[in-house]
Amino acid sequence: MGITKTDLFTKEQNELALIAKAFAHPARIAIIQHLLRTNACINGELVQELGLAQATISQHLRELKNLNIIQGTIEGVSMSYCINPSKWLSIKELFNELFDQYNMEDKQNCC
Numbered sequence: 001m002g003i004t005k006t007d008l009f010t011k012e013q014n015e016l017a018l019i020a021k022a023f024a025h026p027a028r029i030a031i032i033q034h035l036l037r038t039n040a041c042i043n044g045e046l047v048q049e050l051g052l053a054q055a056t057i058s059q060h061l062r063e064l065k066n067l068n069i070i071q072g073t074i075e076g077v078s079m080s081y082c083i084n085p086s087k088w089l090s091i092k093e094l095f096n097e098l099f100d101q102y103n104m105e106d107k108q109n110c111c
Contacts, residue, residue: 016094022067027052028060032083035070041080 006014022028030050035042046057061081064070069091071084 012094012097016098018067019069019091019094022063022069025060025063027056028064031057031060031064032069035081035083041073041082043075043078043080 009017023032027050031046034046034049046052046061047054050057061070061072061079065072065081068084068087070081072079072081074080
């Protein structure tokens with residue numbers, strides 16, 4: 001088989017793109033912000049907090065969990081979710097590396 005488009009890019013570029021895609025939906029941003037604000041494991045309160053259907057929230061949680069942005073534990077018949085601290089640090093470092101590549105002094109005369 002031939003090379004795939006993702007093979008043209010570094011591991012970091014592909015990871016950053018996947019994370020950015022996860023952050024591209026406002027419901028997922030709202031979920032992340034709520035988890036960061038509460039700084040605790042949450043489960044059923046997202047439906048009341050966001051006003052979305054449980055099925056919709058579950059779909060967004062699954063996307064975030066697949067990328068390890070959040071982690072979950074089973075408590076009885078429900079799942080509790082929180083930010084995955086090690087992944088969050090990794091994401092922060094990826095975005096900081098990207099943003100730090102821009103030097104304001106060098107770009108004063110751009111275009």
